[in-house]
Amino acid sequence: MSGTGKTVQVLNQNEGLLFEQSSPGKIGYQLPPLDVPEVDPKVLGAGNARAGIEDFPEVSEVEVIRHFTRLSTWNYGIDLGLFPLGSCTMKYNPRVNELVARTEGLAWAHPYQPEDLSQGAMEITAQLERAIGEITGMESVTLQPAAGAHGEMTGILLIRSYLEKQGNPRKIVLVPDSAHGTNPATAAMVGYEVRTLKSNDKGMVDPSTLEAAMSEDVAAFMVTNPNTVGVFEENIAQIAAIVHAKGGQVYMDGANMNALVGLARPGDFGMDVMHLNLHKTMSTPHGGGGPGAGAVAARAHLEPFMPTPRLKQVNGSWTWDYSRPDTIGKVRAFYGNFGVLVRALSYIMAHGGPGLRTATMDALLNANYLRKRLEPYFDLPYQSPSMHEVVFSHSRQEKKGAKTMDIAKRLIDYGFHPYTTAFPMIVPGAMMIEPTETEPKQELDLFVDAMVAIAKEIETDPAFVLKAPYNTRVSRVDETMAARKPILRWRAPSPQSRAAD
Amino acid sequence: MRYLPKSDSERQEMLAVIGMKSLDELHAHLPADAVMKRPLDLAPGVSEYEIVDFFKARGAECASGYASFLGAGVYAHYRPVMCDVIASRGEFLTSYTPYQAEMAQGTLMTIFEFQTMICQLTGMDVANASMYDGSTAVPEAAMMACRITGRDKVVVARNVHPEYRQVLDTYLKRQGLPVETAAYDAKRGTVDLDDLARHVDGHTAAVIVQSPNFFGGIEHAAAIAEIAHKAGALLIWVFTEAVSLGLLEPATEADIVCGELQSFAISPSYGGPYAGVIATKEKFIRQIPGRLVGETRDADGRRAFCLTLSTREQHIRREKATSNICTNQALIALMATVFMSVYGKQGLRELATQNLSKAHYLGSRLPLRFEGPFFNEFVAKAKGGSPAAQNALLRERKILGGIPLGDFYPELADCALWCATEMNKKTEMDVVAEVCA
Incomplete structure (x- = not known):
């Protein structure tokens, strides 16, 4: 090849x-x-x-x-090229963002330098807080969390403190079975018992299942919208009403916010608090695993509990406010991943309000184009309309012996990073594809060509696909051996083995 | 728009394939009351030139042209050019978490090197691929100690960075894990061993100590480890100034070493992004949070690297995971790895020696509050007992003086925390000595 x-x-x-x-x-x-x-x-x-x-x-x-x-x-x-990992929003990282994050007065600003010598940095933070409030439809924003999971923790802490203030923090957090692993892990870290709800045959939260699970012991329901199947929860308003009726709060995982910017606002459809991964929706680079930033936006009733410090304007100058009696406390030192915040604001400025909406439309267009073109070759377990990503299943290819991971590995030979494999867990053999808005049609067509070619290879010679990739430096890295006998660092060869060399 | 690579005719072509006439049909299925009825109230998009101009103007509103003696967990060290050159390569900058090993051997091998260098510096057997920062590494290490010991209480020294202790409280409180604070010795600024021993008992999972501590002083690892271990508790050793590891004997008595790597090529950037890390002994491998890279072989027997022991992590173990951490600080860890490679064995020692020498030059000319050894930070009494007034005088000379300690330690309201690194010049320090005399 x-x-x-x-x-x-x-x-x-x-x-x-x-x-x-x-x-x-x-x-x-x-x-x-x-x-x-x-x-x-x-x-x-x-x-x-x-x-x-x-x-x-x-x-x-x-x-x-x-x-x-x-x-x-x-x-x-x-x-x-295309990096179609689902729910990861691998979009173009504008290079001007890298440049402005290195601006002398910003890059060398010490967090403890006097506030009157930090006004530019504080103004950037304030402008980004305002923009994210507008995008999410929420009254209050904190930019302190370092990543999405850290934002989740901050959000669930807000809910816990809010309920505590009313006399009872409650015991349980509900999550759908399609949720990211961070959701249940976060709820456990904030001291809650986790209960998992089964999705319905559309891949969505079933209001009657939720209603049955909801009680006055439930602190929060964590929902991802659009969910991890790439589908907008059609009953989202009803979901919020069910949770609120029992005094619970709705947490929205904003990992998939790239589908909604300028189109729909979680604050308008009943969500109480959410996080937004700036390294996804707001284009800051993933850098091989981080850094990110996990802005948290909340409705007004949760504002008193926001982590300290809070930005406040006094006589036209910005100041950090630490005297907040009901705060959940500090979630990290200083004021958040400021360098990432600079990049996010730079991105929002480049698009502007109308441009952000156009970007959302293009993200939807790209995902639906791939769905339409790949549907003849791969099984689509949920027929619900797709937003910014589409989830296929390997069920047709599995009959020939090739699984989602095999197709993914073969895709590497065609020059593409694989899609997300085997997640969400409600789709057996999931192939979760999110192209984002920054892919040209030409790149999408090459991807379709590759996927179709692989589907055909599996029809004629499945054994060939099982040994892919062929064109990489290493192939089928042995993860089992890595875990069985962990070698997690280099050690100098002993003098004896040196002598033997 | 320059980030959207499509012409309108291409959009129409794609819509035709989907079987739609307009982009609006793509969201026609959304519940009507969920859809926004007005455009976003955000200004229209601007050019690259205007963006650069805006941030330059904001940068100009921050301190520039000042000599700085600020430390306290964030240090001004020279950043070798190489660090940005490497971190700006698109193959590192724009790649994802290396789940697909065949397409990410570059990232995986650099993380393996990072883990190795952190082990060499800290004297531990294994280090993770990074945490968000030093302040969040501490509670993660504390929770790890609770899992290992099956106990629920942690004792933290009061001279651990105050913001780290606040973060520790936030994390542990809701899990029903009590945090007790042990006093520092009023004369030396180091942990008061008697008070520490009073707090440590059969319920203590971990003792948390920072060295150099928040006041810059060097703690006595063996004595503290003895107190912790005698009660069956683990010792968590925290560092905020990674350059000190170039000269300080690693605390191999500790069970977990965690800290902040900002000093290794990461600009202060108003508080982040930085990179935290947790290192530990071999026997605690399965309780460490965060990602780990391991060496293995591929199908043809070639050396290869991959993420490993992921059954500890949230995407596999969900609510039973060791932590909820997913995104970490990989690119920052890469910059730190390049920094460590550039300085190397000899350079890190010389760098640390320069820091030690500069701080001792400054320290010799200011009234030190505490006795005992320090690295590149120390506490000094302010002129007239007012750090604020002293700093106002220094600002007239374009100098940012030591951090006033009153907000964190009311009993030290007349003192400031000073830091000198290789970036501080003798001439600046002479001005400080003159103004503060």
């Missing part, structure tokens, strides 16, 4: 671990001369000064840049 469609096979550099290139005395740095007397480490006290960092690397600057550049070419990123 050389040179077809999206890729061609080319040379790629081999590279060992940095430690394996280390040699005593090599350096990659130079410090300016010390302009004060050098102090002997003995001042640190008896036994407190270390001899040296055993086996720490010693390499030159040239080797550093080659090492990491070579490793980078073993990776795939959005800059190389």
Whole structure:
């Protein structure tokens, strides 16, 4: 498969671990001369000064840049093409955002420098709070959580404190069986017992199931909307009413907010509190796993419980307010992942209000286009209309012996990062595809070509697909062995084995 | 719009394939009362030039051109050019969590190197792939200790970063895990060992101590470990100034080491993003939160790396996971890895020695509040007992003086916390000495 469609096979550099290139005395740095007397480490006290960092690397600057550049070419990123992971919203990361986050006065702002010398940073935070309030239809926003799961924790803490204030924090949090794993994990971390609700045959929350599970012991219902099947919960207003009738609160997981910006606002359809992953919807880079930011937006009744500090304007200047008697407390040091917030505001400014809505429409268009074109080849377990992502099942291909992970691995040979495999759990053999709005039609067509080609390969020669990928540096990495005998760090070879070399 | 790669005719073509006439049909199925009835009240989109201009103006409204002696968990260190060069490569910047090992060997191998270097620095056997920051690593480590010991109480020293302790309270309170605070010694600023021993009992899961502590002082690992271990509790050793690890003997007596890596090439950026980390002993591997990368082989026997032991994590274990953490700080950890590679064995030691030397030069000219060894931070009494008044004088000389401690420690209202790094010049320190005399 050389040179077809999206890729061609080319040379790629081999590279060992940095430690394996280390040699005593090599350096990659130079410090300016010390302009004060050098102090002997003995001042640190008896036994407190270390001899040296055993086996720490010693390499030159040239080797550093080659090492990491070579490793980078073993990776795939959005800059190389479609990255269709469902519910991950891998959209283009505008480069101007990287530039402005490095603006001198912002990048070097110390969190404890005086407030009157931090007004620009505080203004950025305030403008982003306002924009997210407008987008979500919520009165109150905090930008402190570091990531989506951290935002979930903040939101459930808000609910807990709110209910506590009314005399009873309650015991249970309900989550649908289609929820992300972070939802139940979060509820447990905030001291709640988790109960799972079965989705109905449309892949949605069943109001009667919810009603039956709802009681005055239930603190909150955590709902993802659009849900992880990519479907807007058609009974969302009724869902909120059922929970509210028993005095509970509705938490919305905003992982899929990319489907709603400028189109529908959770505050308007009855949600009490939600988080929004700025590294998804607001285009800040995933960076191989982070950093993100998990802004939390809440209705007015939850505002008194927001984490400290809160931004406040006094005589035209911004100040941080720490005296908040009902606060849940601090969820992290300082004021959040500010550098990520700068990027998110930069993104919102680039699109503007009308542009954000257009982006949402294009996200819906791309997902529905893929759905239509792939439907003849793959099983669609839920016929409900798709929003920004579509979930197929491997059921047709499985009959020939190829599962969702096999199709995913073969997709790599065609030059694409795989979709999300085996999630949500309510779809056996799920293939969860989210293209986002930043994919051109041409790239989507290449993806369809690849998926159709794989479907045909499975019809004629399924065994071939089971050994994919063929064109990568490594193939079918043994995860079982990795877990059975964990090797989680490099260790210098013992002198005996060195001698044997 | 420049981020949307489609012409209107392409949109029409795609709609035709779907069997629709207009984009509005894509959301016609939404319940009517859920749909927004007006456009978003946000200004129209602007050009790249206007965006850059806006942020430059906001940057100009923040401190610039000041010599700074601020520390307290966030340190100004020189950032080698290489760190941004590598982190700006699209293959690292725009990639996802490396679940698909065949397409992410680059990220996986750098994380493996990161884990290794953190182990070498901390003297632990295993380190995770990062936590959000130092302040959230502490409660995660505390919860880990509770799981390991089956106990519910933690004792934290009062000279652990005050904001870290606040975060610890937020996390632990709702889980019914009590947090007790042990005093610091009024003369030395280090943990009061007698008070610590009074708090540690058969219910204590962990003792949490920071070194260098919030006041900059070096704690005595062996003595503290003895108190913790005698009661069957674990010792959690916290660091906020990673550069200190270049010179300080690692606390191998500790069971868990956690902290903040901001010092390794991460700009202060008004408080984040930074990267936290948790490292521990081999025997506690299965209770560590967060991602881990392991070495393995592929189908053809080639060395390969992959995420591993994921049955600890939320996407597999759900409400029984070790933590709810999913997104971490991978790119920041990469920058820290490049920083550690550039400085290397010799450089990190020289860097730490410069920090030690600068801080001791400054410290020798200010009235120190505490006795005992310190690294690059210390507490000094302010001129006339007023850190605010002293800082006002320093600002006239374009200097940001030490952090007033009264808000965090009322009994130290007449003191400030000073930090000097390799970035501070002797001439600036001489001005400080002159103004504060």
